[in-house]
Amino acid sequence: MNLSIISSTDRPNSWSLKLSNYISRLYAERNVKAKVVSLEDFPLADVVGGKYGKEITSIKKFREPILEADGIIFVIPEYNGGFPGILKMFIDYLPFPGAFEKMPMAFVGEASGAFGALRPVEQFQMIANYRNALQFPERVFIPRVSKEFDPETGLVDDFKQKLLDSQVENFIKFVRDNS
Numbered sequence: 001m002n003l004s005i006i007s008s009t010d011r012p013n014s015w016s017l018k019l020s021n022y023i024s025r026l027y028a029e030r031n032v033k034a035k036v037v038s039l040e041d042f043p044l045a046d047v048v049g050g051k052y053g054k055e056i057t058s059i060k061k062f063r064e065p066i067l068e069a070d071g072i073i074f075v076i077p078e079y080n081g082g083f084p085g086i087l088k089m090f091i092d093y094l095p096f097p098g099a100f101e102k103m104p105m106a107f108v109g110e111a112s113g114a115f116g117a118l119r120p121v122e123q124f125q126m127i128a129n130y131r132n133a134l135q136f137p138e139r140v141f142i143p144r145v146s147k148e149f150d151p152e153t154g155l156v157d158d159f160k161q162k163l164l165d166s167q168v169e170n171f172i173k174f175v176r177d178n179s
């Protein structure tokens with residue numbers, strides 16, 4: 001099984017990336033490879049001018065982890081009540097309509113605010129829905145991320161950690177059942 005974890009921001013030193021790396025370790029402990037793709041490295045400069053549908057070499061590296069994945073985990077922060085613009089840009093440069101078709105997807109939200117990126121995850125799910133993705137129902141939301149998450153030990157709250165562990169375990173089964 002081949003999973004990809006999308007760290008959905010280009011903000012340097014982001015919590016999304018720290019969380020993505022931590023989640024990747026949770027999959028590795030279960031003998032599942034989950035490659036982290038950080039949108040921090042998305043070559044924004046190469047798409048200026050709206051080069052939609054054109055062959056752009058530097059974008060390929062961002063398409064392959066999607067096209068070759070059996071399942072994708074999106075780690076999404078909250079920016080102004082939505083998901084980061086770079087995530088939409090990333091999607092708009094994926095092949096249409098096939099990229100997300102019947103693709104198993106799981107979602108983890110994180111924010112400094114109290115709702116743990118519930119809004120951006122649900123906004124993103126509307127797009128995933130339109131693109132016919134298979135959305136895994138166990139979502140995890142992490143509020144006050146800098147206090148509630150430790151990159152080494154995980155979530156401070158035991159209940160939240162159990163939710164994340166459960167998402168990991170059950171998403172593996174979900175991907176297996178749908179591939």
Ligand SMILES: Cc1cc2nc3c(=O)[nH]c(=O)nc-3n(C[C@H](O)[C@H](O)[C@H](O)COP(=O)(O)O)c2cc1C
Nearest residue numbers: 009011014015016077078079080081111112113145
């Ligand atoms: C442009 C921007 C907008 C933000 N807007 C919100 C917001 O609407 N709600 C919220 O709870 N946090 C907001 N934050 C704080 C982020 O959710 C918080 O810093 C989060 O940990 C950022 O994730 P990151 O480290 O992955 O970038 C915002 C941060 C940035 C950079």
